[in-house]
Amino acid sequence: MGPGRKNSSSSTSSYAGSVFSQSSSSSVSTRMSAPDIDVALYVAAGSLPCEFVGYGECEVTFGLEDTDAWIEHVIFDHLHDNLPKKVVCWFCDDYIFEAKRTSERRQNFEDRMYHIREHFLTERRTVNHMRPDYHFNTHLQDAGLISEQSYNAVRRYNEVPQPNWILAHDEIPPHVQARDSRNQRVYHDPHNDERNYRRERHRSGKSRK
Secondary structure: OOOOEEOOOOOEOOOOOOOOOOOOOOOOOOOOOOOOOOHHHHOOOOEEEOHHHHHOOOOOEEEHHHHHHHHHHHHHHHOOOOOOOEEEOOOEOOEEEEOOOHHHHHHHHHHHHHHHHHHHHHHOOOHHHOOOOHHHHHHHHHOOOOOHHHHHHHHOOOOOOOOOOOOOOOOOOHHHHHHHHHHHOOOOOHHHHHHHHHHHHHHHHHHOO
């Protein structure tokens, strides 16, 4: 299978977090939580995961020798033969796979999948290294194959781990938490308690005279 168009600014991702590292979340947040799937099933190298594992929708895997079945599964079981015009690799930026005509989309998609297979074969990649394909994600949304929530969740994905100062929409900054905690503290001063006790005893003694 021939490669797609070479990307002039290519790089290979080595960031490992989880499937799409941060995937769909029910709340709008700067951070995204991992999808509700059993990631442990995919940790071992040497298997080909369905692309829709990143959407939390499919846990099917194929052996490296079952490449054609893997590709057919994605094309027919999920895309329903509605193939995107433009796609990229899950792991690197070396090539852009773009079909000039609709009739070329099948070959273009297969070329891209065989390219991805090479990463699994030669670099022992797993789904923990996968990045979302934003062209693929947009195609799924335009074709009505995924929900608006799933589409937006993938759009919010960030390959670079977020700094601590970037917070979720409902997260309280640490300095505010510390301030509120200080304001709510009740301090116990044994010396002050003793002085108050003596003062009260002195007053009660005077009242009895």
